[in-house]
Amino acid sequence: MNSRPQVSSRGASAPFIAMEVMREAAMLSMQGGAHGKRIIQLAVGQPSTGAPRLVREAAARALEKSRLGYTDSLGILKLRERIAKHYDEHYGQSVSPDRIIVTSGSSGGFVLAFLACFEAGARVAIAEPCYPAYRNILKSLGLEVVGIPVGPETRWNLTPDLIADAERKHGRIAGVLVASPGNPTGTMLDATHLAALTASCEAEGRWFISDEIYHRISYGMAEATALASSPDAIVINSFSKYYSMTGWRLGWLIAPQRMMVPLDRLAQNLFISPAALSQEAAIAAFDASEELDANVAVYAANRELLLAELPKAGFDTFAPADGAFYLYADISRFLRADGNADSTEFCKRMLREIGVALTPGYDFDTERGRQTVRFSFSGATADMAEAAERIKSWLG
Numbered sequence: 001m002n003s004r005p006q007v008s009s010r011g012a013s014a015p016f017i018a019m020e021v022m023r024e025a026a027m028l029s030m031q032g033g034a035h036g037k038r039i040i041q042l043a044v045g046q047p048s049t050g051a052p053r054l055v056r057e058a059a060a061r062a063l064e065k066s067r068l069g070y071t072d073s074l075g076i077l078k079l080r081e082r083i084a085k086h087y088d089e090h091y092g093q094s095v096s097p098d099r100i101i102v103t104s105g106s107s108g109g110f111v112l113a114f115l116a117c118f119e120a121g122a123r124v125a126i127a128e129p130c131y132p133a134y135r136n137i138l139k140s141l142g143l144e145v146v147g148i149p150v151g152p153e154t155r156w157n158l159t160p161d162l163i164a165d166a167e168r169k170h171g172r173i174a175g176v177l178v179a180s181p182g183n184p185t186g187t188m189l190d191a192t193h194l195a196a197l198t199a200s201c202e203a204e205g206r207w208f209i210s211d212e213i214y215h216r217i218s219y220g221m222a223e224a225t226a227l228a229s230s231p232d233a234i235v236i237n238s239f240s241k242y243y244s245m246t247g248w249r250l251g252w253l254i255a256p257q258r259m260m261v262p263l264d265r266l267a268q269n270l271f272i273s274p275a276a277l278s279q280e281a282a283i284a285a286f287d288a289s290e291e292l293d294a295n296v297a298v299y300a301a302n303r304e305l306l307l308a309e310l311p312k313a314g315f316d317t318f319a320p321a322d323g324a325f326y327l328y329a330d331i332s333r334f335l336r337a338d339g340n341a342d343s344t345e346f347c348k349r350m351l352r353e354i355g356v357a358l359t360p361g362y363d364f365d366t367e368r369g370r371q372t373v374r375f376s377f378s379g380a381t382a383d384m385a386e387a388a389e390r391i392k393s394w395l396g
Protein backbone atom coordinates (compact mmCIF):
# COMPACT_ATOMS: atom_id res chain seq x y z
CA MET A 1 0.00 0.00 0.00
CA ASN A 2 1.55 3.32 -0.95
CA SER A 3 -1.58 5.53 -0.76
CA ARG A 4 -1.24 8.32 1.79
CA PRO A 5 -3.70 8.58 4.69
CA GLN A 6 -6.49 11.01 3.81
CA VAL A 7 -7.57 14.06 5.78
CA SER A 8 -11.05 13.54 7.24
CA SER A 9 -13.92 15.54 5.77
CA ARG A 10 -14.89 16.49 9.35
CA GLY A 11 -12.09 19.05 9.40
CA ALA A 12 -13.20 20.55 6.10
CA SER A 13 -15.59 22.99 7.74
CA ALA A 14 -16.01 26.48 6.36
CA PRO A 15 -13.60 29.08 7.72
CA PHE A 16 -14.76 31.40 10.48
CA ILE A 17 -14.42 34.52 8.32
CA ALA A 18 -14.44 36.96 11.27
CA MET A 19 -11.29 35.25 12.59
CA GLU A 20 -9.67 35.52 9.15
CA VAL A 21 -10.53 39.24 8.93
CA MET A 22 -9.03 39.63 12.42
CA ARG A 23 -5.81 37.99 11.15
CA GLU A 24 -5.62 40.28 8.11
CA ALA A 25 -6.37 43.35 10.25
CA ALA A 26 -3.58 42.34 12.66
CA MET A 27 -1.15 41.93 9.72
CA LEU A 28 -2.07 45.35 8.31
CA SER A 29 -1.61 46.84 11.79
CA MET A 30 1.88 45.35 12.00
CA GLN A 31 2.68 46.87 8.61
CA GLY A 32 1.68 50.32 9.86
CA GLY A 33 -2.03 50.36 8.95
CA ALA A 34 -4.00 50.98 5.75
CA HIS A 35 -2.51 53.88 3.76
CA GLY A 36 -1.06 55.16 7.02
CA LYS A 37 -4.39 54.89 8.83
CA ARG A 38 -4.60 52.99 12.10
CA ILE A 39 -6.76 49.83 11.80
CA ILE A 40 -10.13 50.07 13.58
CA GLN A 41 -11.41 46.64 14.53
CA LEU A 42 -15.17 46.29 14.13
CA ALA A 43 -15.03 42.70 12.98
CA VAL A 44 -14.49 40.59 16.02
CA GLY A 45 -17.15 39.94 18.63
CA GLN A 46 -15.32 40.40 21.86
CA PRO A 47 -15.23 43.10 24.53
CA SER A 48 -12.25 45.44 24.17
CA THR A 49 -11.98 45.46 27.99
CA GLY A 50 -10.14 42.85 30.07
CA ALA A 51 -11.61 40.78 32.88
CA PRO A 52 -13.04 42.85 35.76
CA ARG A 53 -10.73 43.86 38.61
CA LEU A 54 -12.31 41.47 41.12
CA VAL A 55 -11.68 38.54 38.77
CA ARG A 56 -8.04 39.52 38.20
CA GLU A 57 -7.50 39.83 41.96
CA ALA A 58 -9.10 36.43 42.58
CA ALA A 59 -6.86 34.95 39.87
CA ALA A 60 -3.75 36.41 41.52
CA ARG A 61 -4.79 34.90 44.88
CA ALA A 62 -5.47 31.53 43.27
CA LEU A 63 -2.05 31.53 41.59
CA GLU A 64 -0.43 32.03 44.98
CA LYS A 65 -2.56 29.71 47.05
CA SER A 66 -3.92 26.90 44.88
CA ARG A 67 -2.24 23.96 43.27
CA LEU A 68 -4.43 24.50 40.20
CA GLY A 69 -4.55 20.88 39.19
CA TYR A 70 -7.35 19.14 37.34
CA THR A 71 -10.72 19.93 38.89
CA ASP A 72 -13.91 17.90 39.03
CA SER A 73 -14.97 17.46 35.40
CA LEU A 74 -18.30 19.13 36.21
CA GLY A 75 -16.39 22.17 37.48
CA ILE A 76 -15.52 23.27 41.00
CA LEU A 77 -18.51 23.12 43.31
CA LYS A 78 -18.09 26.69 44.60
CA LEU A 79 -18.41 28.04 41.05
CA ARG A 80 -21.41 25.84 40.24
CA GLU A 81 -23.06 27.04 43.45
CA ARG A 82 -22.31 30.66 42.55
CA ILE A 83 -23.82 30.17 39.07
CA ALA A 84 -26.94 28.65 40.69
CA LYS A 85 -27.18 31.69 43.00
CA HIS A 86 -26.94 33.96 39.97
CA TYR A 87 -30.06 32.30 38.47
CA ASP A 88 -31.88 32.97 41.69
CA GLU A 89 -30.71 36.60 41.95
CA HIS A 90 -30.99 37.57 38.30
CA TYR A 91 -33.93 35.53 36.94
CA GLY A 92 -35.72 34.40 40.11
CA GLN A 93 -35.14 30.81 38.98
CA SER A 94 -34.15 28.10 41.37
CA VAL A 95 -31.56 25.78 39.77
CA SER A 96 -29.69 23.07 41.61
CA PRO A 97 -25.89 23.16 41.18
CA ASP A 98 -26.29 19.45 40.31
CA ARG A 99 -27.73 20.52 36.99
CA ILE A 100 -24.82 22.83 36.14
CA ILE A 101 -21.63 21.84 34.36
CA VAL A 102 -18.78 24.29 33.84
CA THR A 103 -17.37 24.17 30.30
CA SER A 104 -14.44 25.47 28.26
CA GLY A 105 -16.35 28.47 26.95
CA SER A 106 -19.78 28.03 25.51
CA SER A 107 -17.93 26.42 22.58
CA GLY A 108 -17.07 23.48 24.85
CA GLY A 109 -20.71 23.46 25.97
CA PHE A 110 -21.96 23.08 22.38
CA VAL A 111 -19.76 20.04 21.77
CA LEU A 112 -20.97 18.40 24.99
CA ALA A 113 -24.63 19.24 24.36
CA PHE A 114 -24.65 18.10 20.74
CA LEU A 115 -22.95 14.80 21.61
CA ALA A 116 -25.19 14.15 24.61
CA CYS A 117 -28.46 15.06 22.86
CA PHE A 118 -28.15 13.71 19.33
CA GLU A 119 -27.39 10.46 17.56
CA ALA A 120 -25.02 10.79 14.59
CA GLY A 121 -26.93 11.95 11.54
CA ALA A 122 -29.75 13.63 13.49
CA ARG A 123 -31.14 16.90 12.12
CA VAL A 124 -30.73 20.11 14.10
CA ALA A 125 -32.46 23.35 13.11
CA ILE A 126 -30.83 26.76 13.35
CA ALA A 127 -31.89 30.20 12.17
CA GLU A 128 -29.99 31.75 9.30
CA PRO A 129 -28.28 34.18 9.74
CA CYS A 130 -26.61 32.80 12.87
CA TYR A 131 -23.30 32.39 14.66
CA PRO A 132 -21.24 30.43 12.11
CA ALA A 133 -19.69 27.92 14.51
CA TYR A 134 -23.14 26.35 15.15
CA ARG A 135 -23.24 25.09 11.59
CA ASN A 136 -19.58 24.10 11.54
CA ILE A 137 -19.55 22.29 14.92
CA LEU A 138 -22.77 20.39 14.09
CA LYS A 139 -21.40 19.30 10.73
CA SER A 140 -18.04 18.25 12.11
CA LEU A 141 -19.86 16.03 14.63
CA GLY A 142 -21.72 14.28 11.82
CA LEU A 143 -25.07 16.02 12.40
CA GLU A 144 -27.29 17.40 9.67
CA VAL A 145 -27.87 21.14 9.80
CA VAL A 146 -31.27 22.48 8.78
CA GLY A 147 -30.77 26.22 8.24
CA ILE A 148 -34.08 28.06 8.36
CA PRO A 149 -33.93 31.50 6.71
CA VAL A 150 -35.37 34.24 8.93
CA GLY A 151 -35.84 37.94 8.32
CA PRO A 152 -37.76 41.03 9.38
CA GLU A 153 -41.15 39.21 9.15
CA THR A 154 -40.33 37.34 12.38
CA ARG A 155 -37.85 39.90 13.78
CA TRP A 156 -35.10 37.50 12.62
CA ASN A 157 -36.31 34.77 15.01
CA LEU A 158 -37.43 31.18 14.55
CA THR A 159 -41.10 30.39 15.20
CA PRO A 160 -42.87 27.05 15.84
CA ASP A 161 -44.44 27.33 12.35
CA LEU A 162 -41.10 27.82 10.63
CA ILE A 163 -39.72 24.75 12.44
CA ALA A 164 -42.78 22.66 11.52
CA ASP A 165 -42.45 23.74 7.85
CA ALA A 166 -38.77 22.81 7.87
CA GLU A 167 -39.61 19.39 9.30
CA ARG A 168 -42.16 18.78 6.52
CA LYS A 169 -39.49 19.67 3.99
CA HIS A 170 -36.41 17.93 5.46
CA GLY A 171 -37.75 15.20 7.74
CA ARG A 172 -37.63 14.68 11.50
CA ILE A 173 -35.89 17.52 13.37
CA ALA A 174 -34.35 16.27 16.62
CA GLY A 175 -33.36 19.61 18.08
CA VAL A 176 -33.50 23.37 17.72
CA LEU A 177 -30.73 25.78 18.63
CA VAL A 178 -31.65 29.39 19.32
CA ALA A 179 -29.69 32.43 20.52
CA SER A 180 -31.28 35.46 22.18
CA PRO A 181 -29.81 38.07 21.89
CA GLY A 182 -28.60 36.66 18.59
CA ASN A 183 -25.38 37.04 16.71
CA PRO A 184 -25.18 38.74 14.15
CA THR A 185 -28.60 40.40 14.46
CA GLY A 186 -28.75 41.24 18.18
CA THR A 187 -32.44 40.38 18.02
CA MET A 188 -34.07 39.08 21.22
CA LEU A 189 -37.00 36.77 21.90
CA ASP A 190 -39.45 38.00 24.51
CA ALA A 191 -40.61 35.57 27.22
CA THR A 192 -43.86 34.74 25.39
CA HIS A 193 -42.17 33.99 22.10
CA LEU A 194 -39.46 31.94 23.82
CA ALA A 195 -42.09 29.97 25.76
CA ALA A 196 -43.96 29.23 22.50
CA LEU A 197 -40.76 27.79 21.05
CA THR A 198 -39.91 25.68 24.10
CA ALA A 199 -43.53 24.42 24.32
CA SER A 200 -43.56 23.38 20.67
CA CYS A 201 -40.25 21.55 21.12
CA GLU A 202 -41.55 19.78 24.24
CA ALA A 203 -44.71 18.76 22.39
CA GLU A 204 -42.67 17.31 19.50
CA GLY A 205 -40.05 15.62 21.71
CA ARG A 206 -37.28 17.84 20.36
CA TRP A 207 -34.31 19.19 22.30
CA PHE A 208 -34.33 22.94 22.75
CA ILE A 209 -30.85 24.41 23.13
CA SER A 210 -30.77 28.04 24.21
CA ASP A 211 -27.55 29.99 23.69
CA GLU A 212 -27.80 32.77 26.28
CA ILE A 213 -24.22 34.03 25.91
CA TYR A 214 -25.30 37.66 25.28
CA HIS A 215 -27.58 37.87 28.30
CA ARG A 216 -27.05 41.04 30.38
CA ILE A 217 -26.08 42.99 27.24
CA SER A 218 -29.37 44.49 26.12
CA TYR A 219 -30.77 47.92 25.38
CA GLY A 220 -34.16 48.07 27.02
CA MET A 221 -35.79 44.77 26.16
CA ALA A 222 -36.16 42.30 29.06
CA GLU A 223 -34.22 39.07 28.62
CA ALA A 224 -35.80 35.67 29.21
CA THR A 225 -34.07 32.41 30.01
CA ALA A 226 -35.40 29.19 28.51
CA LEU A 227 -35.11 27.66 32.00
CA ALA A 228 -38.18 29.66 33.02
CA SER A 229 -40.39 28.04 30.40
CA SER A 230 -38.99 24.51 30.08
CA PRO A 231 -37.37 22.16 32.60
CA ASP A 232 -36.05 20.21 29.61
CA ALA A 233 -34.25 23.09 27.91
CA ILE A 234 -30.48 22.98 27.62
CA VAL A 235 -29.12 26.42 28.50
CA ILE A 236 -25.64 27.41 27.40
CA ASN A 237 -23.88 30.50 28.69
CA SER A 238 -20.37 31.87 28.99
CA PHE A 239 -18.03 34.24 30.81
CA SER A 240 -16.86 35.59 27.45
CA LYS A 241 -19.22 38.45 26.64
CA TYR A 242 -20.92 40.35 29.52
CA TYR A 243 -18.21 39.12 31.93
CA SER A 244 -15.51 40.25 29.49
CA MET A 245 -13.40 37.09 29.83
CA THR A 246 -13.06 35.67 26.29
CA GLY A 247 -9.51 34.37 26.68
CA TRP A 248 -10.25 32.68 30.01
CA ARG A 249 -12.23 30.08 28.03
CA LEU A 250 -14.99 29.44 30.50
CA GLY A 251 -18.72 28.91 30.24
CA TRP A 252 -21.50 26.80 31.70
CA LEU A 253 -24.33 24.55 30.68
CA ILE A 254 -27.57 23.76 32.51
CA ALA A 255 -29.34 20.54 31.61
CA PRO A 256 -32.13 18.36 32.94
CA GLN A 257 -30.97 15.96 35.63
CA ARG A 258 -31.12 12.89 33.36
CA MET A 259 -28.47 14.43 31.10
CA MET A 260 -25.92 15.01 33.84
CA VAL A 261 -24.29 11.57 33.86
CA PRO A 262 -23.83 11.49 30.07
CA LEU A 263 -22.54 15.07 30.08
CA ASP A 264 -20.14 14.30 32.93
CA ARG A 265 -18.76 11.21 31.15
CA LEU A 266 -18.29 13.10 27.90
CA ALA A 267 -16.59 15.98 29.75
CA GLN A 268 -14.28 13.61 31.65
CA ASN A 269 -13.11 11.99 28.46
CA LEU A 270 -13.02 14.97 26.10
CA PHE A 271 -11.68 17.71 28.37
CA ILE A 272 -10.90 16.19 31.83
CA SER A 273 -11.85 19.55 33.35
CA PRO A 274 -12.14 23.24 32.47
CA ALA A 275 -9.13 25.46 33.31
CA ALA A 276 -8.70 25.59 37.10
CA LEU A 277 -7.35 29.17 37.27
CA SER A 278 -10.27 30.52 35.22
CA GLN A 279 -12.76 28.71 37.44
CA GLU A 280 -11.26 30.01 40.68
CA ALA A 281 -11.29 33.55 39.32
CA ALA A 282 -14.75 33.41 37.72
CA ILE A 283 -16.49 33.02 41.08
CA ALA A 284 -15.81 36.74 41.60
CA ALA A 285 -17.28 37.72 38.21
CA PHE A 286 -20.84 37.76 39.58
CA ASP A 287 -19.83 40.44 42.10
CA ALA A 288 -18.36 42.71 39.42
CA SER A 289 -21.65 44.01 38.03
CA GLU A 290 -20.78 47.67 38.61
CA GLU A 291 -17.69 47.47 36.40
CA LEU A 292 -19.40 45.21 33.85
CA ASP A 293 -22.54 47.36 33.60
CA ALA A 294 -20.27 50.31 32.87
CA ASN A 295 -18.97 48.33 29.85
CA VAL A 296 -22.58 47.81 28.72
CA ALA A 297 -23.18 51.57 29.01
CA VAL A 298 -20.30 52.08 26.55
CA TYR A 299 -21.85 49.54 24.15
CA ALA A 300 -25.16 51.41 24.42
CA ALA A 301 -23.48 54.71 23.54
CA ASN A 302 -21.66 53.04 20.62
CA ARG A 303 -24.90 51.58 19.34
CA GLU A 304 -26.62 54.98 19.45
CA LEU A 305 -23.71 56.61 17.69
CA LEU A 306 -23.56 54.09 14.84
CA LEU A 307 -27.35 54.04 14.42
CA ALA A 308 -27.23 57.84 14.05
CA GLU A 309 -24.13 58.06 11.83
CA LEU A 310 -24.24 55.04 9.50
CA PRO A 311 -27.51 56.07 7.80
CA LYS A 312 -25.65 59.25 6.77
CA ALA A 313 -23.22 56.97 4.90
CA GLY A 314 -26.13 55.26 3.12
CA PHE A 315 -26.73 52.23 5.36
CA ASP A 316 -30.51 52.11 5.51
CA THR A 317 -31.53 48.69 6.85
CA PHE A 318 -30.46 47.11 10.13
CA ALA A 319 -31.73 44.13 12.11
CA PRO A 320 -33.28 45.29 15.44
CA ALA A 321 -30.10 45.06 17.63
CA ASP A 322 -32.04 44.61 20.88
CA GLY A 323 -28.96 43.22 22.59
CA ALA A 324 -25.37 41.91 22.09
CA PHE A 325 -22.94 44.35 20.44
CA TYR A 326 -23.64 43.98 16.75
CA LEU A 327 -25.36 45.79 13.92
CA TYR A 328 -26.31 43.58 10.98
CA ALA A 329 -26.71 45.84 7.98
CA ASP A 330 -27.87 45.44 4.42
CA ILE A 331 -25.35 46.63 1.80
CA SER A 332 -27.25 45.77 -1.41
CA ARG A 333 -27.14 49.38 -2.51
CA PHE A 334 -23.34 49.40 -2.40
CA LEU A 335 -22.86 46.25 -4.52
CA ARG A 336 -21.84 46.67 -8.14
CA ALA A 337 -20.59 44.28 -10.81
CA ASP A 338 -17.43 46.37 -11.35
CA GLY A 339 -16.17 46.19 -7.77
CA ASN A 340 -17.81 45.38 -4.42
CA ALA A 341 -19.38 42.33 -6.09
CA ASP A 342 -20.30 40.89 -2.68
CA SER A 343 -19.87 41.50 1.04
CA THR A 344 -16.44 39.86 1.13
CA GLU A 345 -15.07 42.20 -1.53
CA PHE A 346 -16.79 45.17 0.12
CA CYS A 347 -15.16 44.35 3.48
CA LYS A 348 -11.73 43.64 1.97
CA ARG A 349 -11.74 46.98 0.17
CA MET A 350 -12.95 48.81 3.23
CA LEU A 351 -10.16 47.29 5.32
CA ARG A 352 -7.40 47.94 2.79
CA GLU A 353 -8.56 51.42 1.74
CA ILE A 354 -9.74 53.01 4.98
CA GLY A 355 -8.54 50.58 7.66
CA VAL A 356 -11.97 49.66 9.06
CA ALA A 357 -12.52 45.93 9.63
CA LEU A 358 -16.09 44.56 9.36
CA THR A 359 -17.28 40.97 8.97
CA PRO A 360 -18.84 39.94 5.65
CA GLY A 361 -22.33 38.47 5.98
CA TYR A 362 -21.29 35.13 4.43
CA ASP A 363 -20.01 34.13 7.86
CA PHE A 364 -23.58 34.10 9.17
CA ASP A 365 -25.68 33.30 6.13
CA THR A 366 -24.09 31.29 3.34
CA GLU A 367 -26.67 32.50 0.79
CA ARG A 368 -28.04 35.93 1.66
CA GLY A 369 -24.80 37.00 3.36
CA ARG A 370 -23.67 38.27 -0.03
CA GLN A 371 -25.49 41.52 0.74
CA THR A 372 -24.93 41.99 4.48
CA VAL A 373 -22.15 42.98 6.85
CA ARG A 374 -21.79 42.90 10.62
CA PHE A 375 -20.44 45.79 12.68
CA SER A 376 -19.19 44.85 16.13
CA PHE A 377 -19.46 47.86 18.44
CA SER A 378 -17.73 46.41 21.48
CA GLY A 379 -14.75 48.79 21.19
CA ALA A 380 -14.13 52.36 22.36
CA THR A 381 -16.69 55.05 21.49
CA ALA A 382 -13.94 57.20 19.92
CA ASP A 383 -13.18 54.31 17.54
CA MET A 384 -16.86 54.10 16.53
CA ALA A 385 -16.90 57.82 15.78
CA GLU A 386 -13.68 57.62 13.77
CA ALA A 387 -14.88 54.54 11.84
CA ALA A 388 -18.19 56.23 11.02
CA GLU A 389 -16.37 59.34 9.71
CA ARG A 390 -14.05 57.25 7.53
CA ILE A 391 -16.96 55.20 6.15
CA LYS A 392 -19.02 58.31 5.40
CA SER A 393 -16.25 59.88 3.34
CA TRP A 394 -15.39 56.52 1.67
CA LEU A 395 -18.93 55.82 0.55
CA GLY A 396 -19.85 59.47 0.05
Ligand SMILES: Cc1ncc(COP(=O)(O)O)c(C=O)c1O
Binding pocket: 045, 104, 105, 106, 107, 108, 131, 179, 182, 183, 211, 213, 237, 238, 239, 240, 246, 250, 251
Ligand atom coordinates in the same frame (compact mmCIF):
# COMPACT_ATOMS: atom_id res chain seq x y z
C1 LIG B 1 -23.71 33.47 19.72
C2 LIG B 1 -22.39 32.97 20.22
N1 LIG B 1 -22.35 31.81 20.90
C3 LIG B 1 -21.18 31.31 21.32
C4 LIG B 1 -19.97 31.97 21.11
C5 LIG B 1 -18.70 31.33 21.60
O1 LIG B 1 -18.20 31.93 22.73
P1 LIG B 1 -17.24 31.27 23.83
O2 LIG B 1 -16.82 29.94 23.36
O3 LIG B 1 -16.12 32.24 23.97
O4 LIG B 1 -18.06 31.19 25.07
C6 LIG B 1 -19.98 33.20 20.44
C7 LIG B 1 -18.71 33.91 20.19
O5 LIG B 1 -18.64 34.90 19.50
C8 LIG B 1 -21.22 33.71 19.98
O6 LIG B 1 -21.29 34.87 19.32
